[in-house]
Amino acid sequence: MKLQEYTSSKGNFEECMKCTVCTAYCPVLQVNPLYPGPKQAGPDGERLRLKDPYFFNKALKYCMNCKRCEVACPSGVHVADLIQAARIKYDTTPPKLRDQILASTDFMGSLARPFAPIVNGVTGLGITKTVLDATLKIDRHRTFPKYSGRSFEGWLKRHRKEQAAFPEQVAYFHGCYVNYNYPQLGKDLVKVMNALGIGVQLLDKEKCCGIAMITNGMSQSARKHAEHNVGVLKKAVDQGLKVVTTSSTCTFTMRDEYPSLLDVDNSAVKDSLLMATRLIYEKLEKGATLKFRADYHKKIAYHTPCHMEKMGWGIFSEKLLKMIPGVEFVMLDSACCGIAGTYGFKKENYEASQAIGAALFSQIESVNPDIVACDCETCKWQIEMSTGYPVQNPISILADALE
Amino acid sequence: MNPNEFDVIIIGGGITGAGTQRDCAMRGIRTLLIERSDIATGATGRNHGLLHSGARYAVNDPESARECIEENMILRQIASHCIDETDGLFITLPEDDLGYQQTFVDACRQAGINAEIIDPDLARRLEPSVNPDLIGAVRVPDGSVDPFRLCAANMLDAKIHGGQVRLHTEVTGFIREGDTIRGVHTRNRLTGEQADYYAPVVVNAGGIWGHHIAELAGVNVGMYPAKGALLIFAHRVNNMVINRCRKPSNADILVPGDTVCVIGTTSTRIPFEECDNVAVTPDEVTLLITEGAKLSPALESTRILRAYAGVRPLVSADDDPTGRNISRGIVCLDHESRDGLKGLITITGGKLMTYRLMAEIATDAVCRKLGIDKRCETAVTPLPGSEEKSYEAVAQKIWESPSTAQKAAAARMGTRASRIRTSDRHDEALICECEEVSVGEINAAIDRLEVTSLTDLRRRTRVGMGTCQGGFCTCRAAALLAKAHGSVEKERADIAAFLQERWKGNFPIGWGDTLREAEYTQWVYKHVLGL
Numbered sequence: 001m002k003l004q005e006y007t008s009s010k011g012n013f014e015e016c017m018k019c020t021v022c023t024a025y026c027p028v029l030q031v032n033p034l035y036p037g038p039k040q041a042g043p044d045g046e047r048l049r050l051k052d053p054y055f056f057n058k059a060l061k062y063c064m065n066c067k068r069c070e071v072a073c074p075s076g077v078h079v080a081d082l083i084q085a086a087r088i089k090y091d092t093t094p095p096k097l098r099d100q101i102l103a104s105t106d107f108m109g110s111l112a113r114p115f116a117p118i119v120n121g122v123t124g125l126g127i128t129k130t131v132l133d134a135t136l137k138i139d140r141h142r143t144f145p146k147y148s149g150r151s152f153e154g155w156l157k158r159h160r161k162e163q164a165a166f167p168e169q170v171a172y173f174h175g176c177y178v179n180y181n182y183p184q185l186g187k188d189l190v191k192v193m194n195a196l197g198i199g200v201q202l203l204d205k206e207k208c209c210g211i212a213m214i215t216n217g218m219s220q221s222a223r224k225h226a227e228h229n230v231g232v233l234k235k236a237v238d239q240g241l242k243v244v245t246t247s248s249t250c251t252f253t254m255r256d257e258y259p260s261l262l263d264v265d266n267s268a269v270k271d272s273l274l275m276a277t278r279l280i281y282e283k284l285e286k287g288a289t290l291k292f293r294a295d296y297h298k299k300i301a302y303h304t305p306c307h308m309e310k311m312g313w314g315i316f317s318e319k320l321l322k323m324i325p326g327v328e329f330v331m332l333d334s335a336c337c338g339i340a341g342t343y344g345f346k347k348e349n350y351e352a353s354q355a356i357g358a359a360l361f362s363q364i365e366s367v368n369p370d371i372v373a374c375d376c377e378t379c380k381w382q383i384e385m386s387t388g389y390p391v392q393n394p395i396s397i398l399a400d401a402l403e
Numbered sequence: 404m405n406p407n408e409f410d411v412i413i414i415g416g417g418i419t420g421a422g423t424q425r426d427c428a429m430r431g432i433r434t435l436l437i438e439r440s441d442i443a444t445g446a447t448g449r450n451h452g453l454l455h456s457g458a459r460y461a462v463n464d465p466e467s468a469r470e471c472i473e474e475n476m477i478l479r480q481i482a483s484h485c486i487d488e489t490d491g492l493f494i495t496l497p498e499d500d501l502g503y504q505q506t507f508v509d510a511c512r513q514a515g516i517n518a519e520i521i522d523p524d525l526a527r528r529l530e531p532s533v534n535p536d537l538i539g540a541v542r543v544p545d546g547s548v549d550p551f552r553l554c555a556a557n558m559l560d561a562k563i564h565g566g567q568v569r570l571h572t573e574v575t576g577f578i579r580e581g582d583t584i585r586g587v588h589t590r591n592r593l594t595g596e597q598a599d600y601y602a603p604v605v606v607n608a609g610g611i612w613g614h615h616i617a618e619l620a621g622v623n624v625g626m627y628p629a630k631g632a633l634l635i636f637a638h639r640v641n642n643m644v645i646n647r648c649r650k651p652s653n654a655d656i657l658v659p660g661d662t663v664c665v666i667g668t669t670s671t672r673i674p675f676e677e678c679d680n681v682a683v684t685p686d687e688v689t690l691l692i693t694e695g696a697k698l699s700p701a702l703e704s705t706r707i708l709r710a711y712a713g714v715r716p717l718v719s720a721d722d723d724p725t726g727r728n729i730s731r732g733i734v735c736l737d738h739e740s741r742d743g744l745k746g747l748i749t750i751t752g753g754k755l756m757t758y759r760l761m762a763e764i765a766t767d768a769v770c771r772k773l774g775i776d777k778r779c780e781t782a783v784t785p786l787p788g789s790e791e792k793s794y795e796a797v798a799q800k801i802w803e804s805p806s807t808a809q810k811a812a813a814a815r816m817g818t819r820a821s822r823i824r825t826s827d828r829h830d831e832a833l834i835c836e837c838e839e840v841s842v843g844e845i846n847a848a849i850d851r852l853e854v855t856s857l858t859d860l861r862r863r864t865r866v867g868m869g870t871c872q873g874g875f876c877t878c879r880a881a882a883l884l885a886k887a888h889g890s891v892e893k894e895r896a897d898i899a900a901f902l903q904e905r906w907k908g909n910f911p912i913g914w915g916d917t918l919r920e921a922e923y924t925q926w927v928y929k930h931v932l933g934l
Contacts, residue, residue, distance in 0.1 A: 001685035002692050007706045007915050014637050014706040015916050017923050018871040044836055047662040048811060050639045054795060057807045
């Protein structure tokens, strides 16, 4: 008798056993009854959509793409990929002006940077927030990330020579946030890398990873960015360089979303692209050492970003922070903070976003740390806005604690 | 007047019986339909669900081909909510004779079937799942049809026109006066209750079981049981019907139906004793996968949901052992002129595709016997649910912004979806998550469509037909049935019977994800729920 040796389906949707554990883990479903939930929107919906795109449900836009369903799934179904792929394929509504603005992080950054003091002043005004809320439906409660007057790229270019002098080299995908909003994080990375005897260099003109475009219905633009980035990453990899990052979402996007959602082949670069915390941890494992200040004493609560959990790399940040002698480490419960990039900025999602993060916020308040540590800039904005506690990237904490 | 007296009694709740009852009822005849099990349990519900263009028969059986294309065009008008207008391809593979293509196309055109030779490249673009090695392709107006829905809609329309229905009721014998049939003795198979019904005309529409019914009346109809096995794949691999352009053979039709696709069939002669319990053999599964992969290579690695088999009610015409060369033509026997037995008509042969024509022929014969002079209107009157052309239009009229479940309900029920109560959120809760069937839709079926068990409910709503094969919907649907029928204990047994029936279809292809799912279901019901 002939048996099938194996069966396969797009995003493994046929492997769904309907156990519904993804639905139990979905942070959106717990606060927004309009969302059909990951199982319904993913593998179940896929069978109907294959019959007729008419069965596509616009409520799939409520998916935050946090991927917690995929972490929960015992059958290896790419639940969130199925949902995002369906949105890319079937949602024909053109993105709103607001969504285009929110998604174009590098374009907006390059526009705003030269006028940073003015832009920061204006976006911080109550009247601006009220106007943005009323016109573009960007929620008034949100605090906009400040723009930096000088870009990180410019800074590192000025230090090119001294960096090139280090015997070992890495390339750094800094992302929009480090370049336009917070160059200090990039400088902190350089400090830590240098302490390990490693010089940091730029890629040959990186672009935004494109995650905000993917989730805002601009997959064409996202694909262009992906192709460009895979090209520049490959240049670095071909020179034998590892590429490090400090943003969990940029990393996750380039490693996993490029092939699965944008059909961009990244196999030549995927294994060389990793979070700086992972590279540092591996170096220390192999005998490298870092010297820490004796007077560094901080209570640090670590929040694992959802995409970090999906990659399974939270452990590296945790281990590094625990390695600092003066750190009292508290691991926060696994939970989504609710921001999901641009999702929480939208007026229609604000309440859901805050409700999703509520448990995390109250846990942080009861822990009462000096610093919340987190590898994602949008989690940082959300936690800072919602709790008032300062949030730092583990790399910045390492840099601060170094002798 | 005796409530057990009718103008005509129709035996058999397959598509032929239901269609005949509808036609009779629309002509003002008082009808009773008797079915020993549920509607569409025989050959009606055990086929491809192919809306034949007739092309398959064009070369060998031009008369059937002509009937098919005519009925095809009629069903598109009167049964839109049961039909998916997919079109079909007849593909020629390198091992096939490309010369046959012209013979085939000529025969199609002769029969009035719009068959168009298209470039293999175009075929690959139209149907990306098709075997890319094809060297020829013909496009024909094939489609798919949901036989359960079609049968239920005919029964419902008969009821709307005053017809009565007794399901799970078996004919145990005929009431006979001399050379005249006066009625039937029956027994309810669920309650054991016996009853006699009277009518001047009885129509035997029992499909393959019509052989036995004729025997009860003392006449002989030479039926020929030919088993056909099929496999259901867990999702739609193809969106157009794919056929092989060669003489009809085994496993050479792949039909997309609702959320699945079906490959079939085989053809094996079986003894009458096996008709009630046909099983799919390992050899048949092997044949279906191997030949199916030639139509669409993806089948080789696509999850299989179930295997099932039906028995074609062919009427013996010659001694061909395979049954492939027997005409699929319609046979209407008036046993008065044929056997000297008054008041009995047998309608058989034919196919799902030509059920309406068969019903028209049988009803004409009934009318002649009753002295009624009314024209058949079933070819121009839409079935209940089919008043709109598309489910998009239906959903748009009922709901402002329909959810996926509401869209799916509109696709299943047609305009009858407006009967789904949506008064509270409970009505919108999903019973079947795989196929998106809501509480409201289940209750609408229980209200109007003669549901006694979960299996009956499945035929009317697709509950339990999805990939979980009843794992999640069974207990939820059972709760609604228990509430409607006021019997919890009965539903307990019903759950077991339903899951057993689902497993029966999983068993022949019990490997991979389908086996994993079945194990999971067993674990839930046996170990968690303690049933």
